[in-house]
Amino acid sequence: MSIESNKGIARLKAVYFSDPTKFVSLKKGEVLLREDEHNEKLYLILDGEMAGYIKDASGEDFEVFRSEKDMFVGVYSFFSEDQKSFLTVRAEADTKVAYIEQHQKDSDPNFAAHFFPIIVHEIYLRQLLAQTMSRERQAAVKKLYETEKMATLGQLAAGIAHELNNAIGVLDRNTEWLANSLRDYLKSKELQHLFATNLEEGQTLSSASIRKKSRSFEEKYGVSPKLAKQLAKTSLSEVQLDSLVKKGLRDFEIIKLVTDAGIVLHDMKIAASHAAHVVRSVRELGNAQKTILVETSIHQTIREALTLTKNLVQDVNVVIHADTEGVLLANPGDFVQVWINLIKNACESMKLAQVNEPTLIFRISCDVAFYTVSITDNGTGIAAEIMDKIFQPSFTTKVNGLSFGLGLGLSIVKKIIGSYRGSIAVTSKPGETSFLVTLPKK
Amino acid sequence: MEKLNIILIEDQREVLEAIAKDLEPLEDTFMIEECESAKEAAEVMETILTQGDYVGLLISDHVMPVKSGVEFLIDVSKDHRFPHTKKILLTGLATHQDTIQAINNAAIDRYLEKPWKSDQLIHYVKQLITEFILDTGIPYEPYLDQLDKAILFERLRKTT
The missing domain is CATH 3.30.565.10 (Histidine kinase-like ATPase, C-terminal domain)
Structure with missing residues (x-):
């Protein structure tokens, strides 16, 4: 509250609210005014805190304003024609109030001049509170909406997760079966090792280093760009490649097949686990499975x-x-x-x-x-x-x-x-x- | 003879490998270059140009770090050194707006959604490479095996 209105309050207090016979003490929770009941008094809070409530559609109390020391209650009913309180005012703490009565307003020629600025200020404060509450409510609604959106997404995901996981499961299990069968089918230790390496690691070279290697193989071995690239894509060492080329690349067809099969199956496993991870992440949102x-x-x-x-x-x-x-x-x-x-x-x-x-x-x-x-x-x-x-x-x-x-x-x-x-x-x-x-x- | 290049751009190595596998049957006829980023593809294109070879077709992923496929293809379409180069955008994230932007600004010839089918990819590649050869006016005979016959005959019929 501004200094200006503080001074105003002090003056009003001295003039209008200093009669001890018109003091009221309320215990916390005690009701001062009731919704729709007649009220002819204007109260100033000397100490404590009060809040005004109206009943909402569901019968719940809904807080409309909160007033503390040096603020007024009963403003609306005191100044309005019907003199009915439009809400219920309750003490939120042990509170002491002082009041004036309707006839003082009518008999005092200076009344309006004294009260006008203070009452306007009071109304301004209440409006400010209403705005703040409305903003808070908007934020709460937005948060609720976000939460519900995530929960809906989670439920939706839980629903399709089952279907997707079945599909991923088939791909994942069968990839593994194919990999195992192929490994057992391979006769030589060398080919088995080559297959296992590529299955475990996939293609470890970047596209740029494959290009570099394949350019150098074109020169070194005098082979076509296509073959050079195929050689570069294997996990064989240069010594192994040298001897392979020396033997006229006799075994290269099977080496390439085994290498490619290893890499392809590796990539399939990676893709399946990635898909499973995505499904699990989305599902995680909705339901906390214990x-x-x-x-x-x-x-x-x-x-x-x-x-x-x-x-x-x-x-x-x-x-x-x-x-x-x-x-x-x-x-x-x-x-x-x-x-x-x-x-x-x-x-x-x-x-x-x-x-x-x-x-x-x-x-x-x-x-x-x-x-x-x-x-x-x-x-x-x-x-x-x-x-x-x-x-x-x-x-x-x-x-x-x-x-x-x-x-x-x-x-x-x-x-x-x-x-x-x-x-x-x-x-x-x-x-x-x-x-x-x-x-x-x- | 000049080499005709097909360049693949895809940041995820497994996907890049899978596209390359699909195009393996074409490797006897065309050079297939694999790149993990737009930057790498741009470098490869410079080298191809220096050697006097052709960039016939770009097949690019859409969503990539640093520079997206659409941004890269827009760059290429503005580069006067590659007037006839064909473009396929391969994407797992086809949203309406992206599609419009890609077609309007990058002069995309084909838009292919992931997961793609191998025979469809090869069909598009053959069609577009055929068009590239005819647009550029280089002899088509050496590549005849891998060209799209329908397009080839249609275009030849018109010009003769």
């Missing part, structure tokens, strides 16, 4: 996550410092998913920024009650203006969708860690971004 908790090593879940993201981290220097295995009761899949999301974000941002020597450092440590896991990358960092948004669902910097731009990653991470009563924090500057996960040991 699974049986088992003794889980955080260190182990990190290693699993790195295996699953192999094709993302293949150009990244990954370091794990583990002071402890970090054993706790958990669903290991939860943590694998947490690390996968963090690894994906780090790798994609380092790739996007074309960081020279992309590096990802994991550190697992502990004290008496907590495990701490930090994941640090040397990408460009997170801009300060988006820092407070990154954990919100549907926030994403991957506006073009990339391979995984649902904007759900970090909100899922936060949700999972929260379900273990842990917390996650982030610090970021160019060249050093760290996510710090803290988990209670028990």
Whole structure:
């Protein structure tokens, strides 16, 4: 309240609200005015707090205003013609009020001049409160809408997840069956080894280095560009290739077939696990499925996550410092998913920024009650203006969708860690971004 | 004889491998270059130009880091050194607006949705390479095996 109206109140108090016979004391919860009841008094709060309520359609009390010391209640009924209170006014704390009566208004020629500015101010305050409440309500409705949207998405996803997982399951299992059958079918140790290597690692060379190698093979072996490229795409060493060429490339047909089969089956496994990951991430939003908790090593879940993201981290220097295995009761899949999301974000941002020597450092440590896991990358960092948004669902910097731009990653991470009563924090500057996960040991 | 190149651009290595596998039957006739980014493709195109060879067809993924497929194809369509080069946009994220932008600004010849079918991809590639050869006016005979006969005869009938 302004100094001006403070002075005004002090004056009014002295003139109109100083008669102790017109003081009323109310206990917390006591009602001063009732909705639709007659009121001829104007009250000034000397001490305490009061609030006005109306009943909404469902019969619930709905707060319309709140008044504290030096503010008025009964304004509407006192000044209006029907003199009916349009709401119920209740003491929110032990409150003392002073009042004036209707006849004082009519008999005092200076009344309007004294009260007018103060009452206008009172009305202004109430309007301000109404605005604030309306804004808060809008925000709440928006939040509710967002939450419901995510829940709907989750339910929808849960519905189709079953179907998709069946399809992915068929592809995944059959890929493995085909891989095993093919390996057993291969006669020689060399071919079996070649197949296993390519199945395990896929194509490890970049398209640029394949091009470079194939150019040099064209010269070195005097072969066609097509054949040179095929040679470059194998995992054979130059010594092995030399002897292969020397023998007139007699065995190359089967070597190429085995190599290609290994790489293709590897890529199929990767694609299936990626699809399964997407399904699981979306489903995670809607329903918190409770699974049986088992003794889980955080260190182990990190290693699993790195295996699953192999094709993302293949150009990244990954370091794990583990002071402890970090054993706790958990669903290991939860943590694998947490690390996968963090690894994906780090790798994609380092790739996007074309960081020279992309590096990802994991550190697992502990004290008496907590495990701490930090994941640090040397990408460009997170801009300060988006820092407070990154954990919100549907926030994403991957506006073009990339391979995984649902904007759900970090909100899922936060949700999972929260379900273990842990917390996650982030610090970021160019060249050093760290996510710090803290988990209670028990 | 000059070499006729088909360039594939796809940032995800597994997908790049899969497209290359589909086009393997064409490798006896055309050079197939695999690239993991628009930048790499641009470099390869420079080399091809220096050697006096042709860039007949680009097959590009849409969503890639740094530069998207549509942005890259727009660049190429503005580059007067590649007036007849054909373009296929391969995408898993076909939204209406993207499609319009791609067709209007990048002069895309074909829009192919993921997952694609091998025979359809090869069909488009043959059609577009045939058109490239005829537009450029280089002799088509050496490539005859892999050309789209319907287009070839139609165009030859018109010109003779």
